[in-house]
Amino acid sequence: MDQLASRIENQDQRALARAITMIENDHPEKLKLLSDLNARKQGAHYIGITGSPGAGKSSLVDHLITLLREHDQKVAIIAVDPTSPFSGGALLGDRVRMHKHFTDEHVFIRSMATRGSLGGLARATKDAIRACDAYGFDYILIETVGVGQSELDIMKVADTTAVVLTPNSGDILQIFKAGIMEIADLFILNKADLPGVRKLKRQLKDLIHIASNDGFEPLIVETISEAQPSGFDELFDAIVKHKTYLDESQAGKHKRETQLEHEVYELIQEQLLKDIHQVIQSNEHMKQQLEQTDDPYRLANEWLLKWKDLIQRKDGSDG
Ligand SMILES: Nc1nc2c(ncn2[C@@H]2O[C@H](COP(=O)(O)OP(=O)(O)OP(=O)(O)O)[C@@H](O)[C@H]2O)c(=O)[nH]1
Ligand SMILES: [Mg+2]
Structure with a gap:
């Protein structure tokens, strides 16, 4: 990814076009690429x-x-x-x-x-x-x-x-x-x-x-x-x-700061949603719960608690 970013920095339009296609297609290495680009x-x-x-x-x-x-x-x-x-x-x-x-x-x-x-x-x-x-x-x-x-x-x-x-x-x-x-x-x-x-x-x-x-x-x-x-x-x-x-x-400075802050939250939101979506889709019990629920508040809350619990346990084992 760093190489692609370098090519873009060296004003290679084909590399730029390729990077945008990767962005559009949500390429697995998109975030790495964006980080390399951001540095430039x-x-x-x-x-x-x-x-x-x-x-x-x-x-x-x-x-x-x-x-x-x-x-x-x-x-x-x-x-x-x-x-x-x-x-x-x-x-x-x-x-x-x-x-x-x-x-x-x-x-x-x-x-x-x-x-x-x-x-x-x-x-x-x-x-x-x-x-x-x-x-x-x-x-x-x-x-x-x-x-x-x-x-x-x-x-x-x-x-x-x-x-x-x-x-x-x-x-x-x-x-x-x-x-x-x-x-x-x-x-x-x-x-x-x-x-x-x-x-x-x-x-x-x-x-x-x-x-x-x-x-x-x-x-x-x-x-x-x-x-x-x-x-x-x-x-x-x-x-x-x-x-x-x-x-x-x-x-100008204030505008950029606000935008960056907004983007941090947005990126977290996007990634979290993807992660949670993936977990649910690969879990038969959760999928069933989703199909059968008549109380979206309760289910969302239950899963959020589970998620927090999971992260805390992971945090514990990392540290
Ligand atoms: N009379 C007149 N017509 C114009 C002017 N500017 C654009 N047009 C015409 O308006 C039409 C639409 O122009 P576009 O540039 O495609 O407009 P657009 O806003 O990009 O359109 P979308 O991308 O479809 O939203 C074309 O037929 C242009 O020739 C102008 O200053 N005066
Ligand atoms: Mg147009």
Whole structure:
């Protein structure tokens, strides 16, 4: 695993792709690999980009890649469970430009769609981000669709959370209800070529005042992500502004600490659940109990006590 991690650190994209596949498939040596990768983290800036299906996230990301490359930044893109293939819109509009991204050795694009795996998509995505960080990208963009719990969870690992809204789509209220307002650092009003963008901006400003966002007033930029893009210099400035805020205030440090703490608990939870699941599945009596119980509280409690007892005895024999 250390060798694979080394190859990634030496900017081998095939090794990176392989590591992400191992993460997705929950490879037995996944945790060792992740630990080796974590030791090689290089401090990329993570940008989560979320929004309703069809808001133009992929088209936008495509233009953002171009801009970041113009600034000589290395960039990785993880598209989570995309409903339309990454750059679908962009491919139609400009095949040549996308082609450039795919052959650019400083751009890495990966789709992830592994809903239902034990541990979940959010977990796998976070681990894939870590793998990209070991490669030495300057920016890692994570595109997620919609406003479910899993998206919210992924957003929690981002340094900068960007929410894409479009005029007259009604998605702003959904975003508000889902609690995404509170974690947004940046609102991108895409499709600014369509009518209704003024109204959207007004609505947004009202909602920003209602939602409490500690410390940093979310920035708003308007973009057009079509063949003739506009607003991308402003978008880049906004990203840099938020990044600078995180670097210069205690907020960035605090954010990472909270995230790490959350991850420790999450990893323990994931592993414990797997272990317990395995024990139950290999024990006929327990399986029967599970099938026949009419009191989930009592059974869960009984098994938890058994589990604690088992650990204590193991602890005793180890020490
Ligand atoms: N008018 C207009 N259309 C846009 C703009 N940006 C994207 N589109 C179009 O919107 C459609 C959806 O674009 P995508 O980039 O695939 O959107 P997405 O948010 O990635 O979609 P999912 O991944 O399916 O959620 C495409 O037909 C784009 O050409 C824009 O600024 N203005
Ligand atoms: Mg997309």
